[in-house]
Amino acid sequence: MSYNLLKGKRGIIFGALDENSIAWKTAERVHEEGGTFVLTNAPIAMRMGSINKLAEKTGSKVIPADATSIEDLEKLVAGAVEELGGKLDFVLHSIGMSINVRKGKHYTDQNYDWTQKGTDVSAMSFHKTMQVLYKQDAMNEWGSIVALTYMAAQRVFPDYNDMADNKAYLESIARSFGYFFGRDKKVRVNTISQSPTPTTAGQGVKGFDGFIAYAEKMSPLGNATAQDCADYTVSLFSDLTKKVTLQNLFHDGGFSNMGVSDAVMEAFVDKQEK
Numbered sequence: 539m540s541y542n543l544l545k546g547k548r549g550i551i552f553g554a555l556d557e558n559s560i561a562w563k564t565a566e567r568v569h570e571e572g573g574t575f576v577l578t579n580a581p582i583a584m585r586m587g588s589i590n591k592l593a594e595k596t597g598s599k600v601i602p603a604d605a606t607s608i609e610d611l612e613k614l615v616a617g618a619v620e621e622l623g624g625k626l627d628f629v630l631h632s633i634g635m636s637i638n639v640r641k642g643k644h645y646t647d648q649n650y651d652w653t654q655k656g657t658d659v660s661a662m663s664f665h666k667t668m669q670v671l672y673k674q675d676a677m678n679e680w681g682s683i684v685a686l687t688y689m690a691a692q693r694v695f696p697d698y699n700d701m702a703d704n705k706a707y708l709e710s711i712a713r714s715f716g717y718f719f720g721r722d723k724k725v726r727v728n729t730i731s732q733s734p735t736p737t738t739a740g741q742g743v744k745g746f747d748g749f750i751a752y753a754e755k756m757s758p759l760g761n762a763t764a765q766d767c768a769d770y771t772v773s774l775f776s777d778l779t780k781k782v783t784l785q786n787l788f789h790d791g792g793f794s795n796m797g798v799s800d801a802v803m804e805a806f807v808d809k810q811e812k
């Protein structure tokens with residue numbers, strides 16, 4: 539259902555790799571709600587992904603950018619403002635990558651070159667994006683910037699590896715930069731802490747199937763899907779959430795406030811009785 543919540547609003551959506559991507563679902567929802575945007579991803583991901591299909595479907599231009607490159611980001615932001623015909627109202631940072639995770643390097647045995655690369659891609663890219671937006675004065679007042687994160691920033695999930703540290707850094711950047719963006723430009727900055735979701739990045743985490751099944755059983759409302767996340771992000775881009783800023787917003791069916799659920803307890807009670 540469409541409510542025209544984003545009619546007349548313009549933005550940039552990072553990170554749509556394929557149909558499973560949270561950014562892909564968000565782009566489709568933003569389009570349904572009347573928003574216009576530029577799609578972007580790392581040049582290398584463009585070759586693997588099917589972003590052009592999404593661009594066609596949503597009538598969007600694609601501007602490739604490596605989110606760790608200031609030069610690419612400067613071209614992207616200037617290009618988006620020109621293409622869309624004015625300053626921006628929303629930006630979605632939906633980017634994550636850990637080489638240590640990808641190559642199965644344990645948290646206690648990190649390759650620090652890979653760690654640094656992962657931090658640059660997954661967290662510092664958010665600072666770089668906001669710095670470029672800020673310096674180019676590319677955001678309209680009451681605009682909204684959102685990045686996606688995971689609860690491993692606050693609690694231990696052993697197989698999330700160095701991504702846990704990257705997410706803690708990302709969430710801190712949202713608060714620190716969000717202060718200046720709010721004070722100087724009336725722009726809000728938040729992170730959404732999303733349930734485990736079956737995407738390329740999500741499935742890269744060791745033991746993902748067990749992980750997602752456990753979260754499903756722990757959450758009174760069940761896991762939030764990528765589609766649910768798209769809906770929530772639309773609400774944060776809309777004028778209905780103007781005074782929400784500097785927040786890490788849990789979007790996880792209630793998981794983050796659970797101690798234990800009946801469904802999880804049952805598994806242990808059964809085991810003891812067998």
Ligand SMILES: NC(=O)c1ccc[n+]([C@@H]2O[C@H](COP(=O)([O-])OP(=O)(O)OC[C@H]3O[C@@H](n4cnc5c(N)ncnc54)[C@H](O)[C@@H]3O)[C@@H](O)[C@H]2O)c1
Nearest residue numbers: 553555559560580583605633634686734735737738739740
């Ligand atoms: N899937 C989950 O379980 C889950 C849970 C919570 C949060 N998140 C977060 O959601 C966001 C989106 O991930 P997703 O699950 O949709 O997976 P995804 O693999 O579809 O998206 C990750 C994106 O990051 C992009 N990317 C990687 N390096 C880049 C670079 N240098 N420059 C620009 N883009 C780059 C990839 O090309 C890809 O499009 C990430 O921040 C992820 O950590 C995912």
